[in-house]
Amino acid sequence: LGGKELNFSSDVDLMYVFGSADGITSSSSGRTSILQTSHTEYFRELAQTITNALSEVAQEGYLFRVDLNLRPEGKGGDIATSLDTYQHYYATRGETWERMALLKARPIAGDRTLGRRFLSTIATFVHDPLFGLAELEEVKTIKARINKKLATKSPGLRNVKLGIGGIREVEFIVQSLQLAYGSTHQGLHDRHTINALRKLHHHKLISQRDYGHLLAAYIFFRNVEHKLQMVEDRQTHTLPTNPRDFQRCALMMGYYDSEESHAAEQLRHDDDMHAGHVNEIFRNLVLPTHGTVLERGN
Structure with missing residues (x-):
């Protein structure tokens, strides 16, 4: 949502922010009764009401699945948090x-001035600390855990978002370079993955070869993601195991059967090719202290 990159069946990652935990909110109940509630409780209840309205299933369906796990402490944290609490955390x-x-954080509703204050508050945390070899290894460790979890939960299945060489690896590459060089290249502060990738290339922080591979792969995988969700009519990132559904997905992608190969075979080939390119770049990503990311080929 923050990067304006929703797919055909996305959930939305929300974080609720309010200005201060100090004070009381008063509201009327009936003609005479005045209810007084702490700011924390009031905004907690308001955030839950909004979340329910977005995600509850009615006759017409629902608006969005809502994910609140990006908030401090994740599922164990408050659904709405004050600005000072965010800053301290x-x-x-x-x-x-x-x-x-x-x-990718972006104010989307409510008090826009408060939203800008939130962005200003988190800017130091996001952009100022060093992002070097230790942090890059941490990112690669996170991805290794994702790979292990997928292999255990869905052995033999191809996930174009979280799998090896998929969308998440493209995002990790781009975001790692944004954090590594963002303090010296202000123009890299872009929420949109493709725009950020283009800016990294413009500043010569990524090679022409890698830029071309990452851009082509990201566009390809996002297109596959859309088509999968159209075919399945649900949120999924896994290529179908049913040959008929796989063929449908390939045809929706624009592939067609020919004397040389079926559409499904062409889709499988291109998925393998793009995943191989992305994973090679991810595994070999370096953060040189001077100059640019080195070319690793023609």
């Missing part, structure tokens, strides 16, 4: 993956 306990996620 990120200053004392914020992690590398949260810096990467917050690159």
Whole structure:
């Protein structure tokens, strides 16, 4: 949502922010009764009401699935958090993956002035700390855990978002380079993955070869993602195991049967090719202290 990159059946990642935990909110109940509630409780209830309205299933369906796990402490944290609490949390306990996620933070509703204050508050946490070899290894460790979880949960299945060489690896590459060079290249502060990738290339922070591979792969995988969700009519990122559904997906992607190969075979070939390119770049990603990311081929 923050990067304006929703797919055909996306959920939305939301974080609720309010200005201050100090004070009382008063509201009327009936003609005479005045209810007084702490700001924290009031905004907690308001956030839950909004979340329910977005995600509850009615006769017409629902608006969005809502994911609130990006908030401090994840599922164990408050659904709505004050600005000061966010600031303290990120200053004392914020992690590398949260810096990467917050690159896409964007105020979308409510008090826009407060939204801008939030962005200003998190800017130091996101952009100022060093992002070097240790942080890059942390990102690669996170991805290794994702790979292991997928292999255990869905052995033999191809996930174009979280799988090896998929969308998540493209995003991790782009976000790692944004964090590594963002303090010296202000123009890299872009929420949109393709725009950020183009800016990295413009500043010569990624080679022409890698830029071409990552751009082509990201567009390809996002297109596959859309088509999968159209075929399945649900949120999924896994290529079908049923040959008929796989063929449908390939045809929707624009492939067609020929004397040389079936559409499904062409889709499988291109998925393998793009995944191989992305994973090679991800595994060999380096953050040189001077100059640019080195070319690794023609």
